[in-house]
Amino acid sequence: MIVCVCRRISDRLIAQCARQGMSFDTIQLELGVATQCGKCEGCARGVWQECAPSAPVAHLHTAHPPAPSHPAPANRT
Ligand code: FES
Secondary structure: OOEEEOOOHHHHHHHHHHHHHOHHHHHHHHHHOOOOOOOOOOHHHHHHHOOOOOOOOOOOOOOOOOOOOOOOOOOOO
């Protein structure tokens, strides 16, 4: 999807640059995104924030393991 109509910059390109560790300022300088009319800046920054390496990631570990969904069978005597 084109994010910046003025410079024809796609969300994929912004995401690719963000994943490579480029700051938003550098992306602006290199690609020219959000440097003409500026209407795309919010969307472009949103794409960049989602894909930047410093963006939070999902927790891979939990402090407490989840409770079993089914109780263990009772011992039959
Ligand atoms: S749409 Fe990006 S600067 Fe105009």
